[in-house]
Amino acid sequence: MKYHVLLIIVLLAVGCSTKEKNKNFSKVEIETIFTDSVSIRAIEFLDKQTLAFAGSNGIYGSVDTRTNKVRANIQKFDTIIPEFRAIAHTKNDFFMLSVASPALLYKTGDEGHMKLVYKEEGEGVFYDAMKFWNDLEGIAIGDNMEGCLSIIITRNGGTNWAKLSCNMLPKAEEGEGAFAASNTNIEIMGDKAWVASTAGTVYFSADKGNSWEVQQTPILSKEPTKGIYSIDFYDENLGFGIGGDYLKPAANSKNKIITADGGKTWKLIADEQKPGYKSCIQFVPNTNGKSMIAVGFTGISYSNNQGETWKELSKEGFYTIRFLNDSIAYAAGKNKISRLGFK
Numbered sequence: 001m002k003y004h005v006l007l008i009i010v011l012l013a014v015g016c017s018t019k020e021k022n023k024n025f026s027k028v029e030i031e032t033i034f035t036d037s038v039s040i041r042a043i044e045f046l047d048k049q050t051l052a053f054a055g056s057n058g059i060y061g062s063v064d065t066r067t068n069k070v071r072a073n074i075q076k077f078d079t080i081i082p083e084f085r086a087i088a089h090t091k092n093d094f095f096m097l098s099v100a101s102p103a104l105l106y107k108t109g110d111e112g113h114m115k116l117v118y119k120e121e122g123e124g125v126f127y128d129a130m131k132f133w134n135d136l137e138g139i140a141i142g143d144n145m146e147g148c149l150s151i152i153i154t155r156n157g158g159t160n161w162a163k164l165s166c167n168m169l170p171k172a173e174e175g176e177g178a179f180a181a182s183n184t185n186i187e188i189m190g191d192k193a194w195v196a197s198t199a200g201t202v203y204f205s206a207d208k209g210n211s212w213e214v215q216q217t218p219i220l221s222k223e224p225t226k227g228i229y230s231i232d233f234y235d236e237n238l239g240f241g242i243g244g245d246y247l248k249p250a251a252n253s254k255n256k257i258i259t260a261d262g263g264k265t266w267k268l269i270a271d272e273q274k275p276g277y278k279s280c281i282q283f284v285p286n287t288n289g290k291s292m293i294a295v296g297f298t299g300i301s302y303s304n305n306q307g308e309t310w311k312e313l314s315k316e317g318f319y320t321i322r323f324l325n326d327s328i329a330y331a332a333g334k335n336k337i338s339r340l341g342f343k
Contacts, residue, residue, distance in 0.1 A: 023284055023291045023326065025302050028313045029341040033068040040332035041319045042087040042183040046094065051322070051330050053337060054084035054096040060114075065324060068339060075114055077104055085180040086130040088138060095158055097140055099180050101125035105140065107158045118152065118161040125150070128178035129185040132158075133193070133208050141186060141195050143177025149197070153209050170214045173199045175224065179243075182280035182320035184230040187239065194263055196228035196241055202263050217266035219243055220254035228257075230280045234289035237262050240307055242294055244277030249298045252276040258307055275301040275310055279319050284342075286326040293342075295321045295331055300340075313342075 040055035054060035058081040061072035075082060075096070082098035089095065093108040102121040109115035124145045132138035136157050142150030148166035176199040178185040187194045195203040200221030205212050219241060221227040226245045233239040237260055244255035252274055257266045277296055284291035287304075294301045294310070297317035303310045318331035318338070329340045 023287050023342075024304055025291075025313065025342045027343050028300055029343065030314065030316055031068075031339045031341075032336050033063065033339055034070045034072075034337040035335055036072070037335060039083075039319070039334055040337060041085045041181060042096070043320055043322055043330060043332045043337070044087050044089060044183075045322055045324060045330075046089045048324070051324075051337075052087060052089065052094055053332060054087045055332070056083045058082050058084070060084060060087075060096055063330065063337060065330075070337070075106065077102070077116070080104075086127060086140060086183050088130040088132050088140075090132055090135040090138070090157060092135070093158055095130060095138070097127050097130050099126055099128070103127045103142070105130075105152075105161060117158060120150075120152075120163070126177065126180070127152075128180040129183050129195075131186045131188050131193075133188055133191065137208050139186065139188075139193060139209050141178055144172040144175065148172050149176065149178075149195070149203065151195075151209065164209070169212050170203065172197075176201075179227065179229045179279070181229050184232065184280050184282075184320065185228075187231050187233045189233055189236045192236060192262070194231055194233065194239065196231045198224070198227035200227050200243075202228070202231070202241070202266070204263055215263040215266065217241065217257050218254060218268050219257050219266075220245075226255075229278065230294075232281050232283050232292075234283045238289045238306075239263060240281055240283070240292060241266070242278045242281040246277050246279070246297075249277040249296070256307060269307045270303075270310060273310065274312070275299075280321055282321055282323060282329075284326055285323050293321060293323075293329070295319070297333065300331075302342075 051063040058074045086097040098104045105118035106114040127142035130140040148169040151164045152161045200219040202215040229243040231241040241257040278294040279296045295318040299315040318333040321331040323329045
């Protein structure tokens with residue numbers, strides 16, 4: 001009974017066919033289904049019928065993918081109106097995490113409201129992304145504090161969260177963190193996790209966050225606005241990272257990387273070719289890892305040859321994107337959520 005109530009309360013909602021096929025998109029049709037004076041950088045499909053989202057001004061809610069009906073609410077903490085840039089889910093619960101201090105992590109409550117399950121205050125507190133390995137174990141990551149990335153982990157379905165001590169983590173570079181741009185700094189496959197940093201490195205754990213190592217990449221990251229903004233993995237071996245410099249969005253040198261061995265080695269791809277800066281990369285489902293979509297405030301770009309070449313499908317800007325199936329996606333950005341049909 002609780003599960004059904006939670007679906008109604010928080011409107012949690014992913015599915016796709018298992019048939020692999022080639023895609024060759026030539027255009028995208030964009031239907032804006034929600035507008036508001038907010039910035040939305042966190043969206044997530046939780047089943048075939050519902051897209052959850054959260055953003056600035058304390059907003060969170062859901063989209064019914066059958067009707068595109070949107071339901072939204074506001075979460076406040078005393079007099080604070082949080083800005084949410086990370087969301088995640090388990091089978092039964094929905095989670096959302098705010099940036100800056102105090103960091104506020106909420107989960108679905110039992111009585112029709114969100115319940116605060118983790119709070120962190122202090123200079124330098126800034127969380128960027130969140131994801132679950134399974135219904136019990138999840139992770140959220142944030143910027144460097146006291147010499148290491150901020151990593152909190154739950155082992156009991158999100159009821160309690162504990163921050164890893166720096167002696168359990170690689171030493172971070174000064175100022176290192178992650179970009180809270182699209183909730184895609186973390187990727188999870190099986191027991192593994194990859195975390196992309198502003199320093200152009202990938203933190204890797206093979207055992208659900210119990211131990212960590214650093215994977216080096218050739219992506220450009222010598223300035224605070226450069227680094228890896230987003231990563232996605234098609235399987236445990238094939239992964240792609242994208243970034244650039246949002247202050248110089250046309251720059252396309254050393255901003256795209258690919259791995260075929262789970263991150264042991266990363267190499268540049270389509271170097272000094274378009275696209276430039278992008279904040280989110282996602283593999284198109286059921287394309288054998290060949291097709292990808294990258295979005296940013298600069299527009300929508302597409303590759304059907306594993307990132308070797310790209311073409312621009314639209315100049316309309318978005319911060320983040322998720323696929324419902326292999327031809328329909330939802331994207332969010334400044335003041336909007338849209339349904340995208342790729343053809």
